[in-house]
Amino acid sequence: MNSASQKHIALISVHGDPAVEIGKEEAGGQNVYVRHVGEALAELGWQVDMFTRKASADQASIVEHTPNCRTIRITAGPEEFIPRDNLFKHAPEFVQQMLKFQQKSGVEYEIVHTNYWLSAWVGMELKKIQGCKQVHTYHSLGAVKYKSISTIPLIAKTRLSVEKEVLETAQRIVATSPQEQEHMRLLVSTKGNIDIIPCGTDIHRFGKIDQQQARQQLGINADTKVILYVGRFDFRKGIETLVRAVAQSQLRGTDLRLIIGGGSRPGQSDGKERDRIEGIVNELGMQDMTVFPGRLGDDDLPIYYAAADVCVVPSHYEPFGLVAIEAMASGTPVIASDVGGLQYTVVPEETGLLAPPKDNDAFATAIDRILSNPEWRNQLGRAARKRVEDKFSWDGVAAQLSKLYVKLLEEPVVVSTKDEAVATA
Numbered sequence: 001m002n003s004a005s006q007k008h009i010a011l012i013s014v015h016g017d018p019a020v021e022i023g024k025e026e027a028g029g030q031n032v033y034v035r036h037v038g039e040a041l042a043e044l045g046w047q048v049d050m051f052t053r054k055a056s057a058d059q060a061s062i063v064e065h066t067p068n069c070r071t072i073r074i075t076a077g078p079e080e081f082i083p084r085d086n087l088f089k090h091a092p093e094f095v096q097q098m099l100k101f102q103q104k105s106g107v108e109y110e111i112v113h114t115n116y117w118l119s120a121w122v123g124m125e126l127k128k129i130q131g132c133k134q135v136h137t138y139h140s141l142g143a144v145k146y147k148s149i150s151t152i153p154l155i156a157k158t159r160l161s162v163e164k165e166v167l168e169t170a171q172r173i174v175a176t177s178p179q180e181q182e183h184m185r186l187l188v189s190t191k192g193n194i195d196i197i198p199c200g201t202d203i204h205r206f207g208k209i210d211q212q213q214a215r216q217q218l219g220i221n222a223d224t225k226v227i228l229y230v231g232r233f234d235f236r237k238g239i240e241t242l243v244r245a246v247a248q249s250q251l252r253g254t255d256l257r258l259i260i261g262g263g264s265r266p267g268q269s270d271g272k273e274r275d276r277i278e279g280i281v282n283e284l285g286m287q288d289m290t291v292f293p294g295r296l297g298d299d300d301l302p303i304y305y306a307a308a309d310v311c312v313v314p315s316h317y318e319p320f321g322l323v324a325i326e327a328m329a330s331g332t333p334v335i336a337s338d339v340g341g342l343q344y345t346v347v348p349e350e351t352g353l354l355a356p357p358k359d360n361d362a363f364a365t366a367i368d369r370i371l372s373n374p375e376w377r378n379q380l381g382r383a384a385r386k387r388v389e390d391k392f393s394w395d396g397v398a399a400q401l402s403k404l405y406v407k408l409l410e411e412p413v414v415v416s417t418k419d420e421a422v423a424t425a
């Protein structure tokens with residue numbers, strides 16, 4: 001797209017660094033989204049700067065991904081890991097440092113695409129100071145999250161009010177599924193402009209290796225039934241449901257293997273959740289059939305997805321759920337919780353199955369249905385791959401975003417005065 005050439009765009013992701021290793025605490029879908037969107041936009045001719053917070057003194061301040069796409073790490077608060085619920089107090093410094101960076105480099109961004117509510121606030125400030133246009137993706141909605149947890153953090157009130165303000169004032173909100181859009185309208189505000197542009201995945205990276213080759217590489221027998229989980233160790237990911245479902249599977253006692261992939265750090269919240277899950281595995285006598293391979297790197301992921309008979313995404317809630325489309329792109333059917341974006345990506349009875357969240361019985365039945373019918377399993381897998389090719393490739397997603405930015409850049413800036421909105425050239 002020529003109109004994108006030479007245009008600078010800032011993707012802002014205060015807590016989700018697009019250049020770090022994915023699959024550990026607080027590094028998941030958002031990091032993947034920002035990195036892939038950034039790289040794909042650069043391919044389309046944009047000059048992409050991805051801003052994030054420097055979370056360790058060892059980290060490089062600038063990481064070049066491709067000639068037109070880089071991560072810029074801003075110092076805002078101590079250069080150490082800070083949980084996202086404690087980051088808001090450093091957001092003003094993030095804004096100041098971003099302005100300084102722009103002054104120094106002589107680049108001013110006409111458009112900023114912010115990710116998660118912390119970045120939404122940064123974007124709204126930049127908009128007030130520089131008059132840039134803002135596109136926002138939530139990745140997670142406080143209004144949904146706080147309904148599902150018992151201890152509401154102190155930051156909740158601020159987060160909810162920022163999430164409402166950005167919906168009402170950003171030039172465009174990008175919802176990644178119709179379900180997320182519905183939640184915004186029902187729980188956040190009826191004002192503001194929303195477009196639906198899904199998350200994507202790399203259809204060239206996943207789906208290249210077949211099940212037999214993948215199993216050879218992992219040393220798994222052709223006859224073993226393999227159930228896979230990939231993701232962070234977080235209570236809300238519902239890994240316990242999966243373990244309990246497999247424990248009561250009718251296929252228990254046959255050659256069944258449960259693989260639970262994801263990184264964790266001892267003593268941190270993900271390490272504690274992993275210990276808890278391992279405790280349940282032991283209590284249910286499933287040690288011999290369960291494997292914890294740890295964090296799966298970029299080269300491992302396509303092999304694990306391809307080797308599996310089924311990938312299970314048992315989250316309590318999921319605004320989109322990249323793991324589902326990665327498995328589907330690999331030709332592996334998905335059994336997922338009947339929530340959020342998973343209702344959009346997984347088509348029940350066609351590309352996998354949906355089950356009510358936290359429902360061990362329903363997950364067990366779904367797993368047994370697919371594992372006991374290999375022919376149907378393959379048919380679901382083929383349809384899953386086709387659905388991702390048609391709807392969820394990064395290239396397609398980036399092309400839709402690029403079109404949106406170009407359209408917004410052509411629109412006049414609307415300056416709000418007390419009583420009226422005035423359009424300026």
Ligand code: UDP
Nearest residue numbers: 022023028029231262263295296321322323
């Ligand atoms: N992931 C990874 N290695 C792991 C575990 C997860 O690379 O060991 C990646 C996974 O492939 C996916 C992302 O982390 O791209 C998780 O995204 P998702 O939207 O499923 O969940 P989130 O982490 O955003 O809650």
